[in-house]
Amino acid sequence: MAQPRASKAKVVDVHTHMYPPEYIRILESRLTIPLVRSFPGATDPRLILLDAEVPALNVALSSGPAATPSVLPGRPLTRHFASLSQKLHFMDTHGIDISIVSLANPWLDFLPPATAGPTATSINTSFSSMCAAHPGRLYFFAALPLTAPQEAILSSIAHAAALPYCRGVILGTSGLGSGLDDPLLLPILRALATASLPIFLHPHYGLPNAVFGPLAAAGAYGHVLPLAIGFPVETTIAVTRMYLAGVFDAVPSLRMLLAHSGGCLPFLAGRIESCIVHDGHLAVLGKTASPPRRTVWEVLREQVYLDAVIYSNVGLKAAVQAAGEGGAGRVMFGTDHPFFPPVGGGEGEDGVWESVELNSLAVEGAFGAGTPGAEGVMGGNAVEVFRLFGE
Numbered sequence: 001m002a003q004p005r006a007s008k009a010k011v012v013d014v015h016t017h018m019y020p021p022e023y024i025r026i027l028e029s030r031l032t033i034p035l036v037r038s039f040p041g042a043t044d045p046r047l048i049l050l051d052a053e054v055p056a057l058n059v060a061l062s063s064g065p066a067a068t069p070s071v072l073p074g075r076p077l078t079r080h081f082a083s084l085s086q087k088l089h090f091m092d093t094h095g096i097d098i099s100i101v102s103l104a105n106p107w108l109d110f111l112p113p114a115t116a117g118p119t120a121t122s123i124n125t126s127f128s129s130m131c132a133a134h135p136g137r138l139y140f141f142a143a144l145p146l147t148a149p150q151e152a153i154l155s156s157i158a159h160a161a162a163l164p165y166c167r168g169v170i171l172g173t174s175g176l177g178s179g180l181d182d183p184l185l186l187p188i189l190r191a192l193a194t195a196s197l198p199i200f201l202h203p204h205y206g207l208p209n210a211v212f213g214p215l216a217a218a219g220a221y222g223h224v225l226p227l228a229i230g231f232p233v234e235t236t237i238a239v240t241r242m243y244l245a246g247v248f249d250a251v252p253s254l255r256m257l258l259a260h261s262g263g264c265l266p267f268l269a270g271r272i273e274s275c276i277v278h279d280g281h282l283a284v285l286g287k288t289a290s291p292p293r294r295t296v297w298e299v300l301r302e303q304v305y306l307d308a309v310i311y312s313n314v315g316l317k318a319a320v321q322a323a324g325e326g327g328a329g330r331v332m333f334g335t336d337h338p339f340f341p342p343v344g345g346g347e348g349e350d351g352v353w354e355s356v357e358l359n360s361l362a363v364e365g366a367f368g369a370g371t372p373g374a375e376g377v378m379g380g381n382a383v384e385v386f387r388l389f390g391e
Contacts, residue, residue, distance in 0.1 A: 009375040010097045012382035014200070015259060015307045015334025017104035019047075019081045020126045026111075026119070033057070034106050039072055047081070048074035049105060051209055052226040055217050071219050080338035080349055084130050090337055091137070094356050097379065098388050101127060102141035102170040104339075105204035109146060109172055116145030117152035124160050131165035136390040141170040141200045144188075147177075154191050161195040167386040168198040168257070173238035174205060180238050181245035189251045198255040198305075198386075201238065203263070206230030235263030239304075240272055240296075244282070248299045249289070255303055255385075257332070261310040262300075266322035269296045297324065305385060307334040308377055311358045313365030316377075320366065328373040332382045333363065 019027075027036040028045075033053070038045045039060060048057050056073035080086050081104075091099055103123060108116050120143055127140040142160035145152055160166045169192060175185045180201075192199060207230040209217060216225050235258055242248060258265070273296045276282045294302070301324035308331050310316050316331070323330040340355035342348060360378075367373035382388060 010379035010383055010388075011095055012333060012379035012388060013091070013096045013099040013335050013337070014257065014332045014382050014386070015309050016087070016099045016101055016337045017081075017339070018084075018087060018101050018127075018130075019077075019104060020123060021082055022122060022126065023103065024077070024082055030110075034110060036077055037061075037073075042072055042076070044076035044078050046072055046074040047077040049204070050206065050223075050226055052206070052212065052216065052223070052230075056219050075223075075339075078338065078341070078349060080341070084133075087337070088134065088137070089350065090335075090353075093350075093352060094335070094360075096335070098137055098139065098382075100139045100141060100167055100200075100382070100386060100388075101130070102200060102202075103127075103143045105172060105202060107143050107146075107170060107172055107204075109174055109204075111145065111147055113148045113152075116148040117156060120145040120148075120156045121159055124156075124163060124166070128163040128165050135165075139165045139167045139386065139388060141168045142166050142197075144169055144171065146171075146175065146188075150184075150187060153188055157188070157191045157195055157197065161197055166197070167388070168200055170200045170202055172202060172204045173234055179241055181241040181247060183245075186247070186250060189247065189254055193251050193253040193255075198257055200257045200259070201235065202259040203231040203234040203238075206234050232260055232263035235259060236265050236268060239263075239265060243272075243296055243299055244276075246289070246293065248303050249291075249293060252303070255305070257305040257307060259307055259309065259334075261308060261315055261319040261331070262304070262306045262322070265296075265300065266306070266315075266318040269300060269322055272296050297322075300324070301327070301330070305330045305332060305381075307332050308359055308363060309334040309336050311355065311362060313362040316362045316366045328367065328376055329381050331377050332385070333359065333378045335359065 024036060027034055034049045036045050036047055053073045056071050060073050108120055111119055124142045131138040131140055145156050160169060173180060175182050206226045212225040215221060239258065248254065300322055306319045306323065308316055310319065319331055320327040335356045342351060342353050363374050363377050
């Protein structure tokens with residue numbers, strides 16, 4: 001069972017997702033991933049998002065309309081993915097006072113340019129209405145139509161910034177299609193910074209399937225490799241590319257919240273910095289730039305926040321240390337709901353989620369229960385950074 005609250009300090013979930021019904025209808029209409037499909041014998045439709053799930057999808061589709069595949073692709077699309085009442089029940093069960101909800105991957109990255117803009121407006125308006133129905137409990141990160149022309153993207157940013165419960169945007173690592181170090185993305189990043197809309201950066205595209213080998217392709221390893229390894233490495237590569245391209249220096253007022261405690265960045269920042277210093281032309285560029293390029297550590301400590309979705313106090317301590325002096329003020333609690341549901345027993349998905357408890361216990365293990373550091377990570381930091389003072 002969830003433990004009784006020992007403190008009246010706010011608990012804020014900065015990493016929690018929903019797929020509004022109109023988004024699910026889009027996925028149901030698709031023939032390629034991302035998509036939603038129903039299969040015989042399955043209680044819920046299946047949400048199929050990742051390249052790593054395609055082999056199992058192909059096997060399931062070839063089984064015929066009446067056959068039950070031995071291994072179903074994707075994951076069950078339960079009521080937790082789209083139901084606002086279920087989100088609130090989940091929050092109440094785990095003592096979460098405020099959630100900043102965001103559309104889950106792959107956001108709007110797959111939409112045709114002509115429909116991306118209107119869809120973004122519809123999705124963000126839906127989220128705003130959800131928040132307005134529960135003022136003070138819900139805020140949201142907006143989705144952007146990154147496949148649309150630049151004018152439409154900038155218009156979407158302006159629309160999101162005007163919505164009272166919007167506190168930033170959620171982005172994947174592909175940007176406009178060529179990554180976050182693409183110079184064509186700079187006007188978008190500058191517009192976000194000007195509008196005081198931080199980016200919640202979330203992975204989706206992972207690593208090529210070949211990296212995981214034939215046993216993974218056959219389903220032997222489930223989702224472990226793409227999620228546990230592919231997602232954090234994807235985030236690490238994306239942010240490092242931004243750093244090497246000088247994006248953070250070009251947009252110094254840009255702020256980013258990185259999912260999954262920044263992937264591998266807390267562990268690898270020193271190695272990245274060392275490689276830059278020893279790579280002749282990069283070292284020269286860094287010194288001759290005006291002003292001189294900041295180090296990876298400086299960028300982490302000045303423009304980057306990390307969520308605490310790491311499931312152990314070992315990883316959480318690394319995230320806090322990477323954030324430098326006062327680093328505990330740059331780390332924020334998250335649940336990744338509705339992903340990683342309970343694995344059995346009790347009340348099922350209506351009860352306590354072990355994954356959430358692990359993240360809470362990691363905070364207690366790193367700081368001590370009820371300490372200022374713990375209360376900051378669990379909610380106080382997010383209240384300040386994202387202005388969650390009520391409307």
